[in-house]
Amino acid sequence: MAGGQTSTEYIQHHLQNWTYGKLPEGYTRYDGTVLSESTWASAHSYQEAKDMGFTAVHVDTLGWSIFLGVLFLFVFSRVAKKATSDTPKGLQSFVELIVSFIDSTVKDTFHYKNRMVAPMGLTIFCWVFLMNFMDLIPVDWLPSLAAGIAGGDHFFFKVVPTTDPNATLGMAIGVFLLMIFFSIQQKGLIGFIKELTFHPFAPPTKGLAIVLAPLMIAINFILEFVSLIAKPISLGLRLFGNLYAGEMIFILIALMFSGGLLFGLFGGLLQWAWAVFHILVITLQAFVFMVLTTVYMAMAHDNHDESH
Amino acid sequence: MNINLTLIGQTLTFFVFVWFCAKYVWPALIAVMVEREKKIADGLQAAERADKDLELAQKKATQELSAAKEQAAAIVDQANKRATQIVDEAKEQAKAEGDRIVTAAKAEVEQETNRAKEALRSQVATLALAGAEKVLGQAIDAKAHNDLVSKLAADL
Numbered sequence: 001m002a003g004g005q006t007s008t009e010y011i012q013h014h015l016q017n018w019t020y021g022k023l024p025e026g027y028t029r030y031d032g033t034v035l036s037e038s039t040w041a042s043a044h045s046y047q048e049a050k051d052m053g054f055t056a057v058h059v060d061t062l063g064w065s066i067f068l069g070v071l072f073l074f075v076f077s078r079v080a081k082k083a084t085s086d087t088p089k090g091l092q093s094f095v096e097l098i099v100s101f102i103d104s105t106v107k108d109t110f111h112y113k114n115r116m117v118a119p120m121g122l123t124i125f126c127w128v129f130l131m132n133f134m135d136l137i138p139v140d141w142l143p144s145l146a147a148g149i150a151g152g153d154h155f156f157f158k159v160v161p162t163t164d165p166n167a168t169l170g171m172a173i174g175v176f177l178l179m180i181f182f183s184i185q186q187k188g189l190i191g192f193i194k195e196l197t198f199h200p201f202a203p204p205t206k207g208l209a210i211v212l213a214p215l216m217i218a219i220n221f222i223l224e225f226v227s228l229i230a231k232p233i234s235l236g237l238r239l240f241g242n243l244y245a246g247e248m249i250f251i252l253i254a255l256m257f258s259g260g261l262l263f264g265l266f267g268g269l270l271q272w273a274w275a276v277f278h279i280l281v282i283t284l285q286a287f288v289f290m291v292l293t294t295v296y297m298a299m300a301h302d303n304h305d306e307s308h
Numbered sequence: 309m310n311i312n313l314t315l316i317g318q319t320l321t322f323f324v325f326v327w328f329c330a331k332y333v334w335p336a337l338i339a340v341m342v343e344r345e346k347k348i349a350d351g352l353q354a355a356e357r358a359d360k361d362l363e364l365a366q367k368k369a370t371q372e373l374s375a376a377k378e379q380a381a382a383i384v385d386q387a388n389k390r391a392t393q394i395v396d397e398a399k400e401q402a403k404a405e406g407d408r409i410v411t412a413a414k415a416e417v418e419q420e421t422n423r424a425k426e427a428l429r430s431q432v433a434t435l436a437l438a439g440a441e442k443v444l445g446q447a448i449d450a451k452a453h454n455d456l457v458s459k460l461a462a463d464l
């Protein structure tokens with residue numbers, strides 16, 4: 001806890017992203033100055049971050065996620081470039097282990113021809129794992145370092161991108177767009193619309209009951225649309241929720257470090273225990289995100305008309 | 309925890325990473341792994357084939373060996389037969405030769421005997437006369453007794 005914060009302030013400070021955004025004209029900033037015109041700036045308070053609205057970027061979230069993604073791709077592409085089909089050594093064995101694991105997992109759930117899905121599974125698994133892994137770094141290390149470099153306690157810095165719903169929902173939206181893209185590619189626009197409106201209740205096509213068809217279609221559409229939208233939201237929020245909760249517990253444990261030697265030691269023990277448990281969570285969540293993505297892709301490729 | 313442009317930024321980042329992985333990382337790694345799989349399968353197959361080859365060669369070697377043995381036995385048999393034959397032939401020849409030599413010797417002996425008889429016959433008269441002269445103490449008219457002596461010699 002730096003600079004005599006209260007516990008609440010400490011927690012709040014840890015949960016605020018480094019927000020760089022546009023403040024509107026005439027806005028009163030944290031230090032009382034009034035902006036003569038709309039300005040792009042880093043938020044110095046929670047209120048400012050909130051008031052920036054949609055026209056803001058979480059620099060830490062994007063920065064860390066891009067850094068970790070590039071790290072993953074750098075390592076893997078280097079290995080891929082140097083890979084031999086002779087006896088694999090060191091890093092290549094490790095990379096091949098992951099690749100064959102992803103490959104078999106994807107093949108188990110996804111039986112269609114698509115050269116995009118397996119690499120996507122690999123990317124998601126490794127990237128999400130690395131982003132989750134940032135959670136195991138003690139919560140104060142990197143933010144303190146960043147605040148020290150930037151100078152000033154107001155400096156917000158969150159190192160775990162997956163505890164930011166923007167990141168997880170952003171990826172989920174990516175998956176969702178691919179889902180719709182492959183659905184339309186495989187079934188055509190008509191097929192996709194039919195899938196949304198003609199299932200699960202087939203509307204009557206003959207006789208007097210045909211007057212009920214629009215009603216059936218409406219019911220089908222409501223059901224299918226909700227389940228369609230629920231997929232990316234649940235995908236993103238599941239990851240976010242798990243990691244956010246884990247991060248929160250790390251922050252609560254970290255509060256103990258300011259409570260004297262005894263509390264500090266106890267906190268250290270707790271942090272170690274929670275980190276050990278969290279290793280399981282971060283791996284599992286990365287795996288779940290990957291498997292669900294693959295399942296959604298398989299659903300997008302699944303043609304109901306042919307299978308019935 | 310505000311929703312803002314980060315959302316779109318993250319989506320775009322996601323697409324870029326997936327594209328990069330699908331283009332430069334995944335195919336290369338999978339190709340290497342498939343190639344190794346093929347190598348191992350080929351190696352196993354080759355080993356199996358070599359095993360089969362060895363078995364076949366062993367079978368063939370055994371066959372050849374037994375054939376050679378049979379042939380050798382046949383050759384030895386034949387040689388034995390031939391040897392017996394040669395010995396028999398030699399025996400017969402020797403016997404014939406012996407017979408011939410014996411016959412020739414016999415003939416020669418007879419000839420010699422006859423010759424000796426002739427020689428004796430020619431000398432008998434002289435000897436008889438000489439003997440008789442000694443006995444009578446006087447010369448005997450050779451001419452007068454020639455007929456007698458010749459008769460004696462002829463009887464010899």
